[in-house]
Amino acid sequence: xxxxxGEACRDPSKGVLKILPGGRRLLxxxxxxxxxxxxxxxxxxxxxxxxxxxCGECKVxxxxxxxxxxxxxxxxxSEDEISSGWRLACAHALGGAATIEIQSQTGExxxxxxxxxxxxxxxxxxxxxxxxxxxxxSPDDDNRSLEERIRETLGDRIHFTxxxxxxxxxxxxxxxGAVSIMESRGEVIALLPETASEVCGLAIDxxxxxxxxxxxxxxxxxxxxxxxxxxxxxxxxxxxxARIAHIRRHSDSGLAELHTAVIxxxxxxxxxxxxxxxxxxxxxxxxxxxGNPTMLHLLLSVDPRGIDVSPFVPAFTNSIRxxxxxxxxxxxxxxxxxxxxxxxxxxxADIVAGMLATDLRACRSTALFLxxxxxxxxxxxxxxxxxxxxxxRVRGCLSYKGCPRSMGRSxxxxxTESRSSVQRSQVPSRSGSAERDSSxxxxxxxxxxxxTRLDASPVTGHRSRSGSTERGxxxxxx
Numbered sequence: 001x002x003x004x005x006g007e008a009c010r011d012p013s014k015g016v017l018k019i020l021p022g023g024r025r026l027l028x029x030x031x032x033x034x035x036x037x038x039x040x041x042x043x044x045x046x047x048x049x050x051x052x053x054x055c056g057e058c059k060v061x062x063x064x065x066x067x068x069x070x071x072x073x074x075x076x077x078s079e080d081e082i083s084s085g086w087r088l089a090c091a092h093a094l095g096g097a098a099t100i101e102i103q104s105q106t107g108e109x110x111x112x113x114x115x116x117x118x119x120x121x122x123x124x125x126x127x128x129x130x131x132x133x134x135x136x137x138s139p140d141d142d143n144r145s146l147e148e149r150i151r152e153t154l155g156d157r158i159h160f161t162x163x164x165x166x167x168x169x170x171x172x173x174x175x176x177g178a179v180s181i182m183e184s185r186g187e188v189i190a191l192l193p194e195t196a197s198e199v200c201g202l203a204i205d206x207x208x209x210x211x212x213x214x215x216x217x218x219x220x221x222x223x224x225x226x227x228x229x230x231x232x233x234x235x236x237x238x239x240x241x242a243r244i245a246h247i248r249r250h251s252d253s254g255l256a257e258l259h260t261a262v263i264x265x266x267x268x269x270x271x272x273x274x275x276x277x278x279x280x281x282x283x284x285x286x287x288x289x290x291g292n293p294t295m296l297h298l299l300l301s302v303d304p305r306g307i308d309v310s311p312f313v314p315a316f317t318n319s320i321r322x323x324x325x326x327x328x329x330x331x332x333x334x335x336x337x338x339x340x341x342x343x344x345x346x347x348x349a350d351i352v353a354g355m356l357a358t359d360l361r362a363c364r365s366t367a368l369f370l371x372x373x374x375x376x377x378x379x380x381x382x383x384x385x386x387x388x389x390x391x392x393r394v395r396g397c398l399s400y401k402g403c404p405r406s407m408g409r410s411x412x413x414x415x416t417e418s419r420s421s422v423q424r425s426q427v428p429s430r431s432g433s434a435e436r437d438s439s440x441x442x443x444x445x446x447x448x449x450x451x452t453r454l455d456a457s458p459v460t461g462h463r464s465r466s467g468s469t470e471r472g473x474x475x476x477x478x
Contacts, residue, residue, distance in 0.1 A: 015094035019043065020063065020101045028094050034060060035089035038102075039235055042261065045102055048238025050246050051090040055238070058089040061101040067092055126218040127336055128286035130192070130199040133179040146171050150181065150188065157186060163323075163334050164188045182285050182334070189323075190285070190334040200224065200284045202270070202331075205350060206262060206291035206299055207231060208240055213269045215277055218286060224277040227269045232261040233298070240294035244308045259301040263328040270330055284331035287324065289339045292348035293317065296339050300327065312345040347388055351377050361386060 017026040017037055028037030035058045038045050046057030056076025066085040069077070073087050089100075133153045136142040144152075146168050151158055160168075164181075167190070171179065182190040182199065203214040211231050215224040236246045236258060247254040274281045289299065293314045297304035300320060306313045319341045325333035340349035340356075354369055355361065360381045369379040380387040 016097040017094055018097070018099040020099060030095060031093050033090055034092055034094055034098070034100065037094055038089060039257065042232070042264065043102070043235075044232065045089065045235050047090065047235050048242065050237030050242030052242075053088065053090050056088065059086050059102075060089045061085045062087055062092075063099040063101060126286065127201060127288060127338060128182055128184045128189075128199055128218060130219065130285075131181050131183045133181065135178045146179065150179070154181075154183065154188075158183070159187045161187060161189050161334065164190055167191045182332070184286070184336050189336065190332060198279075198283055199286070200279055201286035201288070202273075202284055204266065204287060204289045205353075206266075206289060206295040207350075208238070208243075208292070208295060209234065211262070211265050211269060213266065213273060215273045215279065215284070224279060225273045227273050227276075229265060229269055232265040233258050236261070240292065240304075241308050243298065244294065244304050247303065247305060255298070255301060255303055258298045259328075262295070262299055267328075267330045281331045285335045287329065287331070287335060287337045289337065290349040290353040291339075292350060293342045293345055296320070296342070296349060300339070307345045314342070314345045317342040317344065343388065347377055351379065351388070355379060355386065 013030055015028055015030040015032075015037075017028060017034065018024070019026065026037055026041045026043070028040065033051065035045065035047060035051050039047075039051075046059070047055065048057055049055035051058070053072040053075075059077070059081075062085045066087060069082050069087065070091045072091040073082060076088060077086055131154060133146075133150050136144075136149070147160070147165075171191070180192040181188050182192055199218050201216045201218045203216065205212040209231055210228055212226070212228040214226045216222065217224055233243060236254075237243045243258055246258065250257070270281060270284070273279075274284070289296065291299070294304045294307055296302075297307070297315060300322065302315050304314065306315065320339045322337050323333065324331050324335035324337050327337050329335070329337060340352050342348040343352065351369075351371060354371065358369060360367060360369055360379060361384070363381045367381040369381070371377045377388060
């Protein structure tokens, strides 16, 4: 696939991909698919099937010398599109050089954010507190260290992170003025400028399709802003199975790409929120994150392989607590980033957050909590018991992972939908080979006794409960 020797890279092992409009040039390995080159350069493009040639979303128009259409092209593109040079990026390899136009993608989800605002909320136990150490009454005669002054104010049981301990030396010798510190559950995690007057927190929902972020003032409980956008990981596949398959194909580099994609998406939201709310990103000192287990693994750059194969064991389900700089979020480097716990490989922290937010266990009557998605969860409250029903595949769901639907069917052409619906998914086995998954959708039940352990407190300050979790056996009847 070339357009002239003048555009080609001098290195025969590399190819040049020119993107219109704009004329940006991307360098990629010759022989690699155009889709893969676009993914490696974080160029937004559809691809919910993860490059398997079944979704028909990675449409590009070859401006000059379009290659001969493949069977995959004919399966998803009309005759007019093919004659106009449109092809599927997953079905064609990069040669010496090519110029392409990418089909426009769905824009930001500001319409969703505008309907997702709330009034002030109570903050009984925020994840981070802004504490002030008063100035010395007699600075000329006061020979106490800054650490001693902090301990006298906050108590002897206060601990210092290594980062905060090192920053004690940054305060000029002899400086005895007021000092603001960032404290989280008995630990000093950072020293802030004397003028610091606010500490903010983020509540983030990392969805397979959508990223949503809520910015709060952790002192007053006032919501400062909310923003939402598409999850950039969508270019690697619409669902968690496709994204895990991407890691299986590309190993550590695939995991790094997925991690970078979601972090870039979140940092874009954070920049927008900070600008709209006139808040410095450095003042964001606490973050609580929810999402399904695969999304949380990718956020923290933890390999999720194991979630998509029997016996479906994630690397972690407990609450994870890390510094923002270790995760990659562009806020205060020592801000606390905490995920809520998950229940199992396919019942995640988003469901736990919903149960906490609605205080489902305190409900005196029978109640249902529903999460409608590609993988649908239902939590039934029966007195002191919580029963979770998970349908592993919800076919025909009206909100199937970002694929727009109308009356239960995709808004893409009916012929494309019908062809895609009969193709069985390829599920990797433990040995690494692909096995056809032809089993019917199944239901698995989990009994969450009144002693269910929920060890994380979200940024809004809901208290956690402790105890043990008892799991029931899956119902094999489907």
